Amino acid sequence: MGSLVKEKTSSLMTEFLEKCGGYAVVDGGLATELQRYGADINDPLWSAKCLITSPHLVTKVHLDYLESGANIIATASYQATIQGFVAKGLSVGEAESLLRRSVEIACEAREIFYSRCRKGLWDFYAGKASGQPVLVAGSVGSYGAYLADGSEYSGLYGDSVSKETLKDFHRRRVQILEKSGADLIAFEAIPNKLEAEAYADLLEEEDMDIPAWFSFISKDGVRVPRGDSVIECAKVADACKKVVAIGINCTSPRFIHDLIISLRQVTRKPIVVYPNSGEVYDGLNKKWIKSGEESEEDFVPYVSKWKDEGASLFGGCCRTTPNTIRAIAKVLSGESPAASKLKFEQ
Numbered sequence: 001m002g003s004l005v006k007e008k009t010s011s012l013m014t015e016f017l018e019k020c021g022g023y024a025v026v027d028g029g030l031a032t033e034l035q036r037y038g039a040d041i042n043d044p045l046w047s048a049k050c051l052i053t054s055p056h057l058v059t060k061v062h063l064d065y066l067e068s069g070a071n072i073i074a075t076a077s078y079q080a081t082i083q084g085f086v087a088k089g090l091s092v093g094e095a096e097s098l099l100r101r102s103v104e105i106a107c108e109a110r111e112i113f114y115s116r117c118r119k120g121l122w123d124f125y126a127g128k129a130s131g132q133p134v135l136v137a138g139s140v141g142s143y144g145a146y147l148a149d150g151s152e153y154s155g156l157y158g159d160s161v162s163k164e165t166l167k168d169f170h171r172r173r174v175q176i177l178e179k180s181g182a183d184l185i186a187f188e189a190i191p192n193k194l195e196a197e198a199y200a201d202l203l204e205e206e207d208m209d210i211p212a213w214f215s216f217i218s219k220d221g222v223r224v225p226r227g228d229s230v231i232e233c234a235k236v237a238d239a240c241k242k243v244v245a246i247g248i249n250c251t252s253p254r255f256i257h258d259l260i261i262s263l264r265q266v267t268r269k270p271i272v273v274y275p276n277s278g279e280v281y282d283g284l285n286k287k288w289i290k291s292g293e294e295s296e297e298d299f300v301p302y303v304s305k306w307k308d309e310g311a312s313l314f315g316g317c318c319r320t321t322p323n324t325i326r327a328i329a330k331v332l333s334g335e336s337p338a339a340s341k342l343k344f345e346q
């Protein structure tokens with residue numbers, strides 16, 4: 001790769017943020033939104049099952065988020081792994097095509113969005129839609145997500161799983177996403193430091209043409225599920241030249257404020273936050289459980305505070321919807337969100 005391409009890679013996010021006016025909107029939950037449209041994703045492949053059974057729904061959800069103001073849409077590859085597809089009886093070739101397809105679907109949705117904007121077909125944002133820059137992030141879920149046994153939210157893989165195991169597991173998928181037209185890779189919901197180190201090594205070893213963001217899960221506002229401190233994990237991400245943003249996703253909104261402060265202590269890279277609705281996932285029974293009276297837009301009034309603490313990219317994760325994203329886009333564009341009861345003690 002030429003040095004010019006490398007420079008472009010490392011500055012991609014700062015330039016993109018400038019184009020967006022300093023702050024960018026990330027999409028909301030993809031899997032849970034597919035479910036809301038009736039997709040049955042109760043499967044080891046989770047949302048990736050839709051790449052086989054209902055790709056049109058994936059396009060539809062991407063379009064919904066773009067229409068709501070998203071600047072970054074993440075592909076349906078979170079739980080799309082070659083190993084997972086092969087376990088379903090697909091060939092390696094078919095599995096790799098589906099991974100590529102996840103990026104193509106998101107790129108096609110962006111094209112459809114832009115062409116509809118040009119024709120002025122959408123009311124919302126119609127005026128400034130052509131000025132809505134959009135990046136496609138190739139989503140990569142953790143090894144625990146592939147295992148689909150709840151370890152995605154515990155980060156406990158056992159002693160037999162080493163950094164090398166994780167690198168071997170992720171390498172081919174990352175290579176394919178890199179060459180499929182994605183603008184960046186989103187390593188999402190990272191549950192332990194070991195996996196962050198594996199990703200960082202992979203990015204360096206593969207000398208990737210596109211950058212990445214690392215986004216961690218936290219269940220207590222201090223540590224990732226495995227028990228490593230978020231600060232230690234963020235240091236791994238900060239030290240990796242290919243990482244252009246660091247953040248938190250699929251985490252209760254109530255922890256986001258403190259987590260941003262922790263991240264800011266160890267990085268100057270842009271911070272991305274996209275919490276879930278605040279409900280808790282019961283991995284064993286594959287159900288979201290309410291811990292209070294959360295609704296998907298409840299955290300939106302906090303976006304301004306998170307901005308003040310130094311985050312620059314804001315979206316939603318599981319159980320958030322296009323409504324959440326529309327409200328975040330409004331906050332970032334200076335309009336106040338619909339009055340909503342503030343529920344999270346800061």
Ligand SMILES: [Zn+2]
Nearest residue numbers: 250276317318
């Ligand atoms: Zn999530």
